Amino acid sequence: MPARDKNGHLIPVQQLHPGDHAFVSYGNDEIRWDVITAFVRLGLARGEKVMVLPCPAVPEEEVLARIDFPSRSTASARERGQLVLSSMRAVIRPDAEFTAARQLGRLHAETDRATAEGYTGLRAFIDMGWVAALGTDLAAVAHRETHADGLFSGRPYTEICAYDRRRFDRAMVAAMEGAHPHALLERLGSLRSVRGAEDELCFIGEADGANRAAFMRSLEIALARTAPDRRLTVDLTRLHFLSVGCAGALLALAHGAAGHDLVEVRCGPGHRRLLRRLGADAMPRLAMREVIRPC
Template identity: 35%
Template sequence: MTETTEHPDPPGRTVPVERLKMGDHACMALRGGEPPWKVFTAYTRTSLARSEKVLLVMDPDDLADGDVVSLLDDGGGRVAEAWNSGQLSLKRNTEMYVPDGRFREDRTIDLYTDEVNRAQSEGWAGLRLTADMSWAPRVGIDHDRLLDYEASVAPLFADPLFTAICWYDRERFGDRLLDDMGKVHPLRVMESLDELEVTRTADGGRIAGSAGLDTRTEFVRALREALSRRDASGPVRHVLDLRDLCFMEAHCAWQLLSLAGSLPTGSEVIVRCGELLGMVLRQLGADEVPQLVIGVEGDEVAV
């Protein structure tokens, strides 16, 4: 059975980079200090395809601009073309945050407001940003001031023309600050494209990320554990939120149908998902599994 529903997103949820949309303000916690180039490549290429402008704010010690473009382009030509046309822009965090060696919150917010307005005036659908926040410890900005700044930029996202990922090196900033950053950013971004996050909820569970070859075992194990937590004497009701699953291979989809179909008569597994995943599950026989209810929402997932 299929029904069309709308449900609020959980606050502070972790999502794959592909799920970010205009108006989202997200943080990313990294270990090791190296930029997550595969994530930035997916983010950049998706944004360019949507006719959005991309601004990458890198640390001065990162790769030179030309090397960044070559890495993101990987011989395809689209990123290099965007760089030449101005759809892709590269700046250094020192010029955006501390151009004279001092950090002023109002000046930084004005700079980003100008960037959003410039992207709009140039005809782009919006502005997508990634910003390396390693400038802060270099100039002695304490944690409380940095948290206050991150909270203060909320008005920039009031109109859906701006999306930003602020990324922090956990070794440099520490676990306490990164945990606090998760509270002032509505979203956290996964640092890998082949990552899976499983979360228990009051009425079931949420699975986000990618259910592919690398995460197949984890995905199936999570399903088995979730659906085995039931009273063997009667039916079970379980809500499975897959709205932030950006990829699901056919094997994982079959496992979902099989496990739902093995539940006692009268059980109900409600799957909240995007239109594409709902369509594929129906094509695989979801309508023939009486225990399964597909709750279709607007976002899509690749299968």
């Protein structure tokens, strides 16, 4: 059964926008690079300045090699100052100990500096490995994470806080996930299904050929669950990618759902065009509602 997610909390990294404060966790040295590389490259493509504060335990050479792979397009961004590798020690300098006020003030100033330099905003990836490296009290970290609205509200700043599940206990990770307005899928190319408001079925991530079986299974379960109500709402707005195969499977299952009076599909303009090309308009029990996610 899909987990419940009534407030659009879980999203793919590709749907982050200025003003977003997001959580991600990882428990594997390879997986950690999925989100960071996508976050960096999307920021550069959007004309933002990008700061990366990697785990202090990871050598700088490895960080650069990872974010440069599979090409060295990020090297030129570093040369012109659009991509900056930093650390929490550098952010709070000249202070030696972390305080939320010092960190927030510096990031606020760096955002203003980025826009003054002609960038569209600032985005920062902060691996929370710095907490142990600086010997910072976890209560101070939690307070910062839950009292940072002024850094984001109405401002062109985007931040990911990455927690290594091997470094933080389960309760801390769960609390920090809940404290952030958004949580991110930790792997690119993955697909999650969750139950949203009013029992709708929400897909998050990438519905491609590799995930087609899971996509269909979630739809079949949701159709069975909602048979007594004779209606199902399917939310595609948090999909970064929808393949032709998965779109066709959705239409085929909706067409065969004789026990339903209505299958409503909430989607963005691109996915709506794809569904229409596959014949969605000719299906009487299928209704599409276009939703524009905020930029």
